[in-house]
Amino acid sequence: MSDAAPRLPDRFTEPTTGRRIDLLGYQAANRRNSWLLALVTMALLVAIAYLLAQVTDPGATLFFVGVALLIGAGQAVAGFWFSDRIALAAAGARPATVEEHRYLVNVSEAVAIGAGVPMPKVYVIDSPAPNAFATGRDPEHAAIAVTTGLIELLDRQELEGVVAHEMAHIRNYDVRFMSMLVATLGALLVLRDLFLRWGYFGGGGRRRGGRDSNGKGQGIALVVLLVLLVVSPIVAALVRFAVSRQREYLADAAAAWITRNPEGLARALEKLRAYSGPRLEVSEAVRSMFFVNPELNLNATGMLATHPPIEERIRRLRRM
Amino acid sequence: MGSLIVLIILVVLALYAVSVYNRIVAYEKRYQNAWSQIDVQLKRRADLVPNLVETVKGYAAHEQQVFEEVARSRQAMMNAHSVNESAEAANMMSAALGRLFAIAENYPQLRANENFMMLQEELSGVENKIAYARQFYNDAVMQYNTLIETVPAVFLAGPMGKQPAVFLQIPEGDRNVPQVSFGDTPPPPQA
Numbered sequence: 426m427s428d429a430a431p432r433l434p435d436r437f438t439e440p441t442t443g444r445r446i447d448l449l450g451y452q453a454a455n456r457r458n459s460w461l462l463a464l465v466t467m468a469l470l471v472a473i474a475y476l477l478a479q480v481t482d483p484g485a486t487l488f489f490v491g492v493a494l495l496i497g498a499g500q501a502v503a504g505f506w507f508s509d510r511i512a513l514a515a516a517g518a519r520p521a522t523v524e525e526h527r528y529l530v531n532v533s534e535a536v537a538i539g540a541g542v543p544m545p546k547v548y549v550i551d552s553p554a555p556n557a558f559a560t561g562r563d564p565e566h567a568a569i570a571v572t573t574g575l576i577e578l579l580d581r582q583e584l585e586g587v588v589a590h591e592m593a594h595i596r597n598y599d600v601r602f603m604s605m606l607v608a609t610l611g612a613l614l615v616l617r618d619l620f621l622r623w624g625y626f627g628g629g630g631r632r633r634g635g636r637d638s639n640g641k642g643q644g645i646a647l648v649v650l651l652v653l654l655v656v657s658p659i660v661a662a663l664v665r666f667a668v669s670r671q672r673e674y675l676a677d678a679a680a681a682w683i684t685r686n687p688e689g690l691a692r693a694l695e696k697l698r699a700y701s702g703p704r705l706e707v708s709e710a711v712r713s714m715f716f717v718n719p720e721l722n723l724n725a726t727g728m729l730a731t732h733p734p735i736e737e738r739i740r741r742l743r744r745m
Numbered sequence: 746m747g748s749l750i751v752l753i754i755l756v757v758l759a760l761y762a763v764s765v766y767n768r769i770v771a772y773e774k775r776y777q778n779a780w781s782q783i784d785v786q787l788k789r790r791a792d793l794v795p796n797l798v799e800t801v802k803g804y805a806a807h808e809q810q811v812f813e814e815v816a817r818s819r820q821a822m823m824n825a826h827s828v829n830e831s832a833e834a835a836n837m838m839s840a841a842l843g844r845l846f847a848i849a850e851n852y853p854q855l856r857a858n859e860n861f862m863m864l865q866e867e868l869s870g871v872e873n874k875i876a877y878a879r880q881f882y883n884d885a886v887m888q889y890n891t892l893i894e895t896v897p898a899v900f901l902a903g904p905m906g907k908q909p910a911v912f913l914q915i916p917e918g919d920r921n922v923p924q925v926s927f928g929d930t931p932p933p934p935q936a
Contacts, residue, residue, distance in 0.1 A: 527863070531870030538782060539877035541775075541885070581873075685880065 451675065455598035459505075459605045467497035473654065501605065508604035509560040509568055512714065516558070518548035518570040525549075529576055529584070533569065536588045540683045542596055545569050554705040555579070555697055557716040559591035560600055567595040572705065579693050586680055586690030587716060593679035599672045603714060670733040677738055681745055691742040698735050765898050769907060772892050776885035776910055783878040783913075787835050790871045791822050794842075797864045801845060804855035808848050814841040835875075842868065879913050886910040 474493030478486035503511075523530050530547055537544040545559070545567035555575035561567030569591045579587065594600055681687035697717050705719040718732045798812055818838035825831035846865070849855050856862075890909040893902035 527866055527870070531866065531873070535870065535873040535877045538786075538874055539881050541779075541881050581869075 452597050455602045459598070459602045462602070462605050463497075463501040463504075466501065467494060470494070470497040504605040505562055505601070508600075509562070509566065512558070512560045512604075513548055513568060513570060516550055516570055518550045521547040521549040521571075526576070528581075529571060532581065532584050533588050536585055536592060536683060540589065540592050540596060542567075542592055545592065545595060547571070549573060549576075550705075552705055553702050554719065555700055556705055556719055557587050557591055558714045559594045560604070560714065561595055562601045562604070563598065564595055567592075567600070569595075574702070578696055578700070582684070582686055582689035583693035583696065585684050586686065586693050589680035589683040590676045590690060590716065593676040593683065594672070597672070597675065597679065599676065600714075603672075673733050673738070674741065677742060678745070681742060687742040687745045691739050694735055694739050694742070698739075761897075762901065765901055766905070769893060769898050769902060769905065772885070772889040773907065773910075776882060776889050779878065779882040779885040783875065783882055784831075786871055786875045786878050787822070787831070790842075790868065790875065791819055791838065793864060793867055793871065794819050794838075796860075797842075797845070797868065800858060800861050800864060801849060801855060804852045804858070805848060811841070811845050811848055815845055817841075839872075883912050886912055 470493040471490050474489040475486060478489040521529055526547070526549055529549070533547050534544050542564040545561065545564070546569075548568055548570035550556075550570055550572040552572045553574040554572055555578045557569065557571040557575055559567065559569045569588065571588070575587065576584065677690060680690055684690070694717075705715075717735065794815060798815055801808075802812065815838070818834060818841045821834035821837055822831065825834045849861070892898045893907050893909065
């Protein structure tokens with residue numbers, strides 16, 4: 426019976442699209458893309474800083490570029506090393522003890538054994554709203570947080586499904602990539618706000634001061650800069666949302682594999698769909714990290730939705 | 746010039762062979778580790794038994810048969826030496842514990858006892874972990890066997906003396922979840 430096990434956990438065919446998914450390749454791609462993203466962000470920041478310097482004070486170009494590199498590096502480092510602590514603090518999570526949350530800890534341990542990953546630290550969020558998220562740069566430094574509402578709502582098989590989904594995210598290095606993406610977005614937004622506020626007072630003054638021969642060049646640089654600063658966060662947001670959905674599907678599939686029980690996860694999603702109580706209040710940046718959209722806008726479709734529509738998730742699971 | 750190219754090719758091949766060798770060893774260690782993980786969970790279950798028996802005896806002292814069965818299975822687990830013996834002992838304990846909990850159903854005061862409830866959850870948790878550990882072991886064995894039977898590792902596995910590992914036959918009803926398939930192959934027949 427057991428030697429008829431379907432296929433390698435590292436490679437499987439996604440039932441609906443028929444695409445062959447190579448999990449190992451996907452994980453490696455995530456790690457690679459995290460670094461690429463950090464580099465691209467730094468390049469973008471340097472470009473912005475350079476243009477900024479050209480527009481205002483070309484002599485200080487080196488200074489501007491240096492500051493941009495520092496900010497970029499700082500954001501990347503924060504995104505890599507500290508995102509888990511930041512996310513947990515932002516969600517108001519506290520460590521789950523065996524005495525208080527024996528059930529949750531047991532379920533997490535069991536799923537970790539099944540997934541072949543070291544057991545992540547388990548946290549609890551005191552909230553009736555059922556939800557969960559995972560954080561951590563790799564399986565050795567990972568944590569999952571689950572709301573008390575979720576523990577009460579789901580039975581063992583359903584909770585296993587949710588926990589497996591979160592561990593799949595960790596194992597796939599999704600969290601690392603997502604945190605870096607969020608850090609990137611943060612850096613761009615900070616810079617944009619800085620420029621907008623500063624441009625009012627500083628840049629205007631200089632232009633009025635003189636140097637008309639440079640006026641046109643400076644004008645063009647200014648326009649480019651403005652476009653850059655307005656467009657890049659939009660693009661970053663779009664990328665973040667689009668990327669989120671594929672990852673959720675993949676995590677659902679991986680969770681179904683780990684538990685050998687897609688029905689458990691499907692039932693959990695159904696219960697969440699039917700929930701209509703108080704919602705979880707979280708900042709916009711971390712919303713896409715949760716198991717379902719905390720805004721409970723669960724069937725949202727279209728480019729800006731942070732999660733795939735819940736109907737679609739249930740359907741894909743049932744077709745496995 | 747020609748001999749330099751040959752040398753480079755040989756070096757590349759050698760490095761590749763090293764990486765394949767390392768992968769064989771890593772997969773082997775993984776399934777062996779998975780095996781000991783099963784043992785760890787089985788031992789945890791056996792360790793919970795004395796406390797459980799004492800708690801139940803406090804309310805149902807006359808159910809001697811069940812207590813003896815449980816005690817015997819625990820003894821069997823401690824005396825088991827071979828793989829088959831410990832598998833049999835584990836099954837014996839599962840059956841005995843099942844009967845113990847069935848009997849506990851008749852004693853509402855016992856069921857309400859806090860210690861009992863805690864133990865019940867612990868045992869439920871451990872049974873689940875045993876099942877997952879067995880599942881992971883089989884996954885690891887499958888990966889290892891597939892590796893040493895496919896190109897290119899198959900060329901190294903022979904000289905290394907690596908044999909395919911044995912799958913674990915998961916006992917009936919261990920985890921009551923349906924078998925699923927993930928694509929091309931149809932679902933395996935229901936056990």
